[in-house]
Every structure is written in structure tokens, then in C-alpha cells.
Amino acid sequence: MSFRWPEIKLSGRPKRQPEDSIELRAWVLAAVLVGEAAVLTSGYFGAVTGVLVPFLTIVAFVVSHHRRRERNILIKVMLAFGALAALAMFFREVLSSLYDTRVPLARLFLWVQVIHAFDLPARKDLSYSLISALILAAVGAVLTTSLWYGIFVLAFLMCAMGAMAQMNLSEARQRAGLQASRSRGLVLGTIVPSFFAVVAVGLVCFSLLPQRQAMNLTMMPTSAFRNVAENFTGGVQNPYYRPPGGDPFAGPPQAILPDSYHGFLPYMDLRSRGRLSDEVVMKVRSEETVPYRGVVFDDYNGKGWEISTGEDAQTLTTDSMRFDTFTATNTELELGPSREVAQVFRVEKDSSNIIFGAYRPETVFFPTSNIKIDPYGSLRAPYQIPEGSAYSVISHVPNASPEQLRSASTAYPEEMAERYTQLPPTGLERTSELAGRLTEGTTNPYDAVLRMNEYLKTTYPYDLSIPPQYEEMDAVEYFLFEQ
Incomplete structure (x- = not known):
């Protein structure tokens, strides 16, 4: 008498239809690579990470496309262990940089993006990757110190618009019962004009917004x-x-x-x-x-x-x-x-x-x-x-406000007055006479300094082409009266 295990059928939502559009996957991959490049070029990551992350991302997109109709149980188990390893690496790194967790978080997100890219069977999974690419681009904005980052913004905008156009086209084909095919004229007819329109509107809005x-x-x-x-x-x-x-x-x-x-x-x-x-x-x-x-x-x-x-x-x-x-x-x-x-x-x-x-x-x-x-x-x-x-x-x-500085006491301790008012015994006679004329009528050091500052700004234009001083005389006297 043979024994058979009973079949157990779990109720749930039907399996999502695999996404067959290679063009859609290519646009999403391009957006992800731009987001990764925005982070990796910030100067906080080494050459190994800079090469390995985009290379594995490309491999992952190829694998996920070829296995989009499979259950991929083994791959999912391996990805789970990979996610745990990335999390362990994150905790180890964050414990050594408690005052700045941006780089450990960015590194974790990069590797999570790579891991997730190995299992993208459906259109919804690709949309998650597109959102992740947007987050990576934002992380790059936080880490960068260069205006060249604007190139990544424009590149991501172009790739994201291409991906969203392909998603809408793929959904329309699915509803019509059509197979995925090459979309001729979509780039020049829709994506490029939309890109320039969005850039133009963005520049106008940016110019009107107050900037800190x-x-x-x-x-x-x-x-x-x-x-x-x-x-x-x-x-x-x-x-x-x-x-x-x-x-x-x-x-x-x-x-x-x-x-x-x-x-x-x-x-x-x-x-x-x-x-x-x-x-x-x-x-x-x-x-x-x-x-x-x-x-x-x-x-x-x-x-x-x-x-x-x-x-x-x-x-x-x-x-x-x-x-x-x-x-x-x-x-x-x-x-x-x-x-x-x-x-x-x-x-x-x-x-x-x-x-x-x-x-x-x-x-x-x-x-x-x-x-x-x-x-x-x-x-x-x-x-x-x-x-x-x-x-x-x-x-x-x-x-301190100007009023507080004007009312500050001038009863300086002897040691402080000796340190901050010492001058060479000779050579500053004309300078002393000029300072006396400029500060005549002032009642406090703050107003005296403001008056001398204004005189210097209006009398001596900034010039880097003047020759060095070779005359044997006080440097301040030479600058004020001889230069």
C-alpha cells in the first residue's frame, strides 16, 4: 500500500505576469546606474566598490530577465543571506562613525539595490528599482561637493522619463493582449521633448524660489x-x-x-x-x-x-x-x-x-x-x-550686537593691553597721525575701527599686481604712504 502526501494549496493572489519588455528593463537599468554613479563619485567609496557595484547590477538585471518566469527559490535564499551580510557590514561600519552615518547608510543601500536587482520578474519590481534609483540620486546630492552633480540629475531625469514611458506602454500592451515589441520613435517623439519641457519648467521654478x-x-x-x-x-x-x-x-x-x-x-x-x-x-x-x-x-x-x-x-x-x-x-x-x-x-x-x-x-x-x-x-x-x-x-x-560692542568696557587688564597694543618704538609716526585724524570724535573703539575700515576700503583698491616691498621701512607705513 503506497502512501502519498496530501497536496496543500494556499490561497492567495495570482502570480504577477512577467515583464518581457527589454526596452523597459534597459531604461530602468540606466536610471539605476546613474543613481549608483551619483553616489560612487562622491569621493567616499573606493575603486573596488566603484567597479563592483555597477558591474554586479548589470549582471543582476541580465539574470533577472532570463529567469523572469522561474520561481528562483535558491536565488532568493542566497539574496537573503546577502542582505544579512550587507546589514552586518553596515552595523560594523556605523559603530566606527557614530557622528556621521551617511556613508554607511549609502553603502548599505547600494548593496541592497544590487541584491534586489537579481529578482525583478514583474513590472512592479522594476518600478521599485526605479524608486530606489531616485533615492540613490538623492543620496548622491547629500554626499557631493561638486556642481558636476547636476549632470547626474539631468541623466537620471532622462532615464526615469524613458522608464516611465515604457511602463505605460507595457501596461497598455498588456491590456490590449499584445506582445512586447520595439517601440519605434518613442525616444525622439515623446521622451526627448518631454525632457526639455521638464528642464525648462524646473529652471523657471528654481529661479523664482528663494535660495538659502x-x-x-x-x-x-x-x-x-x-x-x-x-x-x-x-x-x-x-x-x-x-x-x-x-x-x-x-x-x-x-x-x-x-x-x-x-x-x-x-x-x-x-x-x-x-x-x-x-x-x-x-x-x-x-x-x-x-x-x-x-x-x-x-x-x-x-x-x-x-x-x-x-x-x-x-x-x-x-x-x-x-x-x-x-x-x-x-x-x-x-x-x-x-x-x-x-x-x-x-x-x-x-x-x-x-x-x-x-x-x-x-x-x-x-x-x-x-x-x-x-x-x-x-x-x-x-x-x-x-x-x-x-x-x-x-x-x-x-x-554681540553693535550696541553691545559700543558699550563694552575699555578698562583692559594690564597684561591684555600690553599684548594687543604693542608696536615698534619708531617708524609709525605718519600712521599714528592718520589714525588720530580718522578716529577724531569717536567715543569707543568699535566706531573708531569702523571709520578706519571704511577709509581703507575707499582709499586703497584691491590690487594683486603691486610689487614687493624692498625699502627698509615699516611695512604699514610703506603700504599707506609709499606703495
């Missing part, structure tokens, strides 16, 4: 961690200028190199003249437009500025790439009202060890275990910052 000058920053990105020993000096290191090996002002004016500003040094020669190149060296995202400070000079010697404290700086250490500068004991105290401003810096070219940030930096996210801070709140990295590095700074920017 800054952005809201919620993530604090940093590049890959670099472990460096603590015993480094707190001085400024610039790879483009060799240390002078003595008094930098003893000889002729310093030559200015076009690839690096001559003020990113322990001194600044005011006799120097020159023109910098137009090469982009750093890009900044900030919640508002503020000056980004790097070096503070406090000692004027008649030829330029120096840092009187030399390499004196306090070391800040951390295990999480987050540095809180309020733990430093030798810096200036915060006085008066302030507002919080977040900034993200991305280095486009090898630079000095200066960590930039608006005054006053309170929290620094930098990819190392120790940095240094000098008495004026200027920050130094333990190494010359290489191209591709990223770091973030949260500053408490002074927010």
Missing part, C-alpha cells in the same frame, strides 16, 4: 582614522614652504608660491606680494557664512606678524575622533552672547596641519586620536592634512 546662503548640518563627517603618536609639536607645518632656519624677516621679502597662501606659516611677511592660483584647495559646508580661522598672529615687528607663543600648545586626546576644546585650560575664555555654527571641511589638495574653523571652536571631529590647541584657540593636526580628508567643527561664534 547656507545649509542645515546634522551629521559631522570625518575621513578615515589615522593613528599618530602624541609627541608632535604644536607649530604650523606647511608642505609648500621650507622652514627659514632663522629670522624669516632678516632677508628680502618672502616669495609667494601660487599653490599655498604664505600666511599659513608661523609668521606672515607683510612685504611679500603675489598671486595665488585658481585651483580649489578646500570646500566648506556651513550653516551660515562666517570667517574660517586657521592661524592667529599677535606680535607685529614692523615687517610682519609672528606667533609670540611659538609652538606652545595643549594636547587634546580622545578615543572617538571627537574633541571638546573646553577641556583646554590655556585658551581664551568665552565672553558675551554666541550662536552655534556647524561647518564641514573637505580638503581637495594636500595642505598644512592647520585645522580651520570659525571662532570659537567648541567641538572638533577630526580623524585622529590627538590634536593641539594654542592659547588663541587655533587648532593643529599631528600631520599635514592630505587630499581627500574631511573633518567637522562646531563653533560658538560671538553674537
Whole structure:
């Protein structure tokens, strides 16, 4: 007597009809590849990921088309394990970058898109992939720092419009009971005119909408961690200028190199003249437009500025790439009202060890275990910052109003007055006389500074072609009266 297992039939919705249109799949694949390229070209992913993700996506679309009528149980099981592996990789990466989860999330989404592409039998599955491509394009907009991203927007718009046109055409064929066939004239007759119409309307709307000058920053990105020993000096290191090996002002004016500003040094020669190149060296995202400070000079010697404290700086250490500068004991105290401003810096070219940030930096996210801070709140990295590095700074920017500045006390402590008002004993007679005339009638330092500032702006046009100063006289006197 033979035994047979009973057949169990589960009630449910009928199996979706497979999508046979190769043109539809090609348009969706193109949109997905554009979305992936928008993310992969942001600079946060390596070459292996940049090649593997689009290659596997193409393979996945080919496989899903050839097996669109199969149940693909084994493939689905393998895809489930692949999704778990991607999730595990995400958790491992996000634990090492708690202050910026954008890149781990983007990496997870890239691999989920690849995994999903292996099982796209029906039109609805392809529509999900098209939505995923839109999300990838949006992620690319978050990560990018280049206006070239606009090319990806236009390319995705073209591919998405082609995919949606093919979806409508495929649905119409299905209702009419027709087989999938090549749609002649659809690109030139419908997609291209619609593309230019949408672009034109979008440009008009964009020009009419008010544009913000800054952005809201919620993530604090940093590049890959670099472990460096603590015993480094707190001085400024610039790879483009060799240390002078003595008094930098003893000889002729310093030559200015076009690839690096001559003020990113322990001194600044005011006799120097020159023109910098137009090469982009750093890009900044900030919640508002503020000056980004790097070096503070406090000692004027008649030829330029120096840092009187030399390499004196306090070391800040951390295990999480987050540095809180309020733990430093030798810096200036915060006085008066302030507002919080977040900034993200991305280095486009090898630079000095200066960590930039608006005054006053309170929290620094930098990819190392120790940095240094000098008495004026200027920050130094333990190494010359290489191209591709990223770091973030949260500053408490002074927010005093003009009325508060006008009413501020001028009873300065003796040590502060001595530090900030010291001048060479001779050589500034004409400058002192001019300053007295300009500030005559003012009752507070704020109005005096405004009056001198206005005089300089209206009297001395900005000019990079003037020659260096070779005369032996005070640099300020030479600029004001002899240049």
C-alpha cells in the first residue's frame, strides 16, 4: 500500500505576469546606474566598490530577465543571506562613525539595490528599482561637493522619463493582449521633448524660489582614522614652504608660491606680494557664512606678524575622533552672547596641519586620536592634512550686537593691553597721525575701527599686481604712504 502526501494549496493572489519588455528593463537599468554613479563619485567609496557595484547590477538585471518566469527559490535564499551580510557590514561600519552615518547608510543601500536587482520578474519590481534609483540620486546630492552633480540629475531625469514611458506602454500592451515589441520613435517623439519641457519648467521654478546662503548640518563627517603618536609639536607645518632656519624677516621679502597662501606659516611677511592660483584647495559646508580661522598672529615687528607663543600648545586626546576644546585650560575664555555654527571641511589638495574653523571652536571631529590647541584657540593636526580628508567643527561664534560692542568696557587688564597694543618704538609716526585724524570724535573703539575700515576700503583698491616691498621701512607705513 503506497502512501502519498496530501497536496496543500494556499490561497492567495495570482502570480504577477512577467515583464518581457527589454526596452523597459534597459531604461530602468540606466536610471539605476546613474543613481549608483551619483553616489560612487562622491569621493567616499573606493575603486573596488566603484567597479563592483555597477558591474554586479548589470549582471543582476541580465539574470533577472532570463529567469523572469522561474520561481528562483535558491536565488532568493542566497539574496537573503546577502542582505544579512550587507546589514552586518553596515552595523560594523556605523559603530566606527557614530557622528556621521551617511556613508554607511549609502553603502548599505547600494548593496541592497544590487541584491534586489537579481529578482525583478514583474513590472512592479522594476518600478521599485526605479524608486530606489531616485533615492540613490538623492543620496548622491547629500554626499557631493561638486556642481558636476547636476549632470547626474539631468541623466537620471532622462532615464526615469524613458522608464516611465515604457511602463505605460507595457501596461497598455498588456491590456490590449499584445506582445512586447520595439517601440519605434518613442525616444525622439515623446521622451526627448518631454525632457526639455521638464528642464525648462524646473529652471523657471528654481529661479523664482528663494535660495538659502547656507545649509542645515546634522551629521559631522570625518575621513578615515589615522593613528599618530602624541609627541608632535604644536607649530604650523606647511608642505609648500621650507622652514627659514632663522629670522624669516632678516632677508628680502618672502616669495609667494601660487599653490599655498604664505600666511599659513608661523609668521606672515607683510612685504611679500603675489598671486595665488585658481585651483580649489578646500570646500566648506556651513550653516551660515562666517570667517574660517586657521592661524592667529599677535606680535607685529614692523615687517610682519609672528606667533609670540611659538609652538606652545595643549594636547587634546580622545578615543572617538571627537574633541571638546573646553577641556583646554590655556585658551581664551568665552565672553558675551554666541550662536552655534556647524561647518564641514573637505580638503581637495594636500595642505598644512592647520585645522580651520570659525571662532570659537567648541567641538572638533577630526580623524585622529590627538590634536593641539594654542592659547588663541587655533587648532593643529599631528600631520599635514592630505587630499581627500574631511573633518567637522562646531563653533560658538560671538553674537554681540553693535550696541553691545559700543558699550563694552575699555578698562583692559594690564597684561591684555600690553599684548594687543604693542608696536615698534619708531617708524609709525605718519600712521599714528592718520589714525588720530580718522578716529577724531569717536567715543569707543568699535566706531573708531569702523571709520578706519571704511577709509581703507575707499582709499586703497584691491590690487594683486603691486610689487614687493624692498625699502627698509615699516611695512604699514610703506603700504599707506609709499606703495
